[in-house]
Amino acid sequence: MEHIILIKGASVFAPTAQGIKDVLIAGNRIAAISENLTLENSNLPVTVIDGSNKLLVPGFVDSLVHYIGGGGEGGFATRTPEMQLTDATLAGVTTAIGVLGTDATTRTLTNLLAKAHALETEGISTYCHTGSYEIPCRTLTGHITDDLILIDKIIGVGEIAISDHRSSQPTLSELRKVAAAARVGGMLAGKKGIVSVHVGSGKSLLQPLFDAVAGSELSLKQFYPTHINRNEALFQAGLRFAQAGGVIDFTTSTTAYDLQHGEVAAAAALQRALAAGIPAMQLTMSSDGNASLPIYHANGELIGLEVGKVQSLLTAFQSAVLEYQVELSAALTSVTAAPANILGLKQKGQLAVGKDADMLLLNRHDLSLDTLFAKGRCLVSAGKPVVWGTFEKPQHCATGG
Template sequence: MEQIILIKGANVFAPNTLGIKDVLIAGCRIAAISDNLVLNNTNLPITVLDGSDKLLVPGFVDSLVHYIGGGGEGGFATRTPEMQLTDATLAGVTTAIGVLGTDATTRTLTNLLAKAHALETEGISTYCHTGSYEIPCRTLTGNITDDLILIDKIIGVGEIAISDHRSSQPTIAEIRKVAAAARVGGMLAGKGGIVSVHVGSGASLLQPLFDAVNGSELTLKQFYPTHINRNEALFQAGLDFARAGGVIDFTTSTTDYDIQHGEVAAAVALSRALQAGISPMQLTMSSDGNASLPVYNVQGELIGLEVGKVSSLLAALQTAVLDLNVNFADALTSITAAPAQVLGLKHKGQLTVGKDADMLLLNRQDLSLHTVIAKGKTLVSNGKATVFGTFEKPQHCATGG
């Protein structure tokens, strides 16, 4: 029998403001959003949640996660660990997109796809991109377009790298061919078919993407550049990219070293971009969870390494709203409706009747996490995980709330 959950009296953000509403979940879908919902059939097994003094919001869509770890820039011992289920759920992430990065040799697409299926079985929604930093792209079928058409979980390509010493130094023609294959595959499969682009601190910034579009039938919306808050020059280039019609992504995982050496914190970048007049639907934040966060000196030598955290996504939302006075709906859009739209995930990122029942209850005062519901099932209650990954230890998986 399908689970029925009735959330009473929450302040609903869809992510636009709906006000105080009741929300009914039937199975894995949102069945109703209305005032004072009453279910007359008392024989049904119904779970009623008190939403008073809570904000009810869509589950977060994290558009860039390294499910199976990443890194290795400092040798085999620096390969970062895999993500576990509660790394996502205790951060409010109910939909995550897995990617490969620098290493596509010891980290493989088959492993990434298997991990995506595992996390889906454990409770959240997962998707993948084919390819990695390098061009030509490694694929599962031998062809980008075929991967998108034939493999359900693959929705795009990436993250390919530009303006970075770790990239394959792709030509403009190579970037165009990747984007064209992604577009055709996305069209034929009914998917987003975007190209996720890792942007380094190289002097070319986002120019390779402008060059790829110029003189072709491609548009900037085909590309989804990330790490745009890496430094001030890239941030300014990102604003130009958005003004020209593109969508830009800010990375929430960071290090003290990076902030001290010019990185713009994601929450600050979001605030400044909104103040610059960029539409909230053109601005996203992602965690880069479980990625390596390498620190290089001016000679390109590795001098430090940390690991990205999915939890940084919720922390960035809190900072943006509570410390920087960013409008809550705008900040929320950057991790719900905006990434869902650019990725082509039509059933994610919004609280609307008929869409997937992925939602969170946040405590109103401090935006801490209270409840996580993914695909209609409660995974976190009162700030503590109630569902765990297969190899997780429950006593180690709790957070405040």
């Protein structure tokens, strides 16, 4: 028998405001959203949760995470650690997309896919992109199109690097061929086949993507460029890209050095893009969790390295609403409905009958996380994990002697 959960009296954002509602979860799906829901058969095993003074919102969709770590730009000792389940759940993330980055030699697609399956078993929904920074792309089957068609969890390609000294310096023809293969594979598999694009601080900015689309049958929406808040010049180029019909992503993980040297905080970038008239469904934020965040001198020398945090996604969302006065539904859209739509994840990013029961209860006053459900299962309660990853050590309260 499916377990039934009834959340009573929460202020529902789907991500648009729906008012005070009750929400019924049956198994892993949302069964009903209405006022004053009751169950006629009192013999059903029902868990009732008081949602009063809470916001009930969709679980976050993090479109860029390094499940198995990344980096190594400073040598083997600088390879960053793998993500654990509670890195995601305590950040409000119920769906994550894993990628490879600079290193596709010691970090492999087989390892990435295995980690995706592990995290799914532990409780959240996971997907992957084939490829990495470089072109020709590393793949599992030998071809981008085949990976998309034959491997359920692979939904796109990336993150392909442009305008970056760590990229493979792809040609116009190479970018087009990757996008075309992703497009065809996506069509045949019923997926979006998006190309996730890592954009560095090089002077070409987003021009390679404009050039790849010009004179071809490709669309700007085939590409999903990230790190658009890296500096002011790239942010302005990102606005032009979005105004031309593309979608753009702001990275929430950062360093004090980068912010002091021109990076636009993700929450501020979201506020400014919305103020510039970019529709919320074209704007997303992602964590770049567990990526390396290398710090380079102007001459290209590596002078430091930090690690991306999935938690930064929740922090940036909170900052957008509380500090930058972004409308709550718009801020939510950037981490729920917009990335789900861009990636073609039809069951994710919204609260609606029949959708997956991925949802968060947030405390109204500070938007902190109280409860998280992933596919109808409670993984976080009262702000603390109730489900841990297989090799995570639960933090038990100390008892006095």
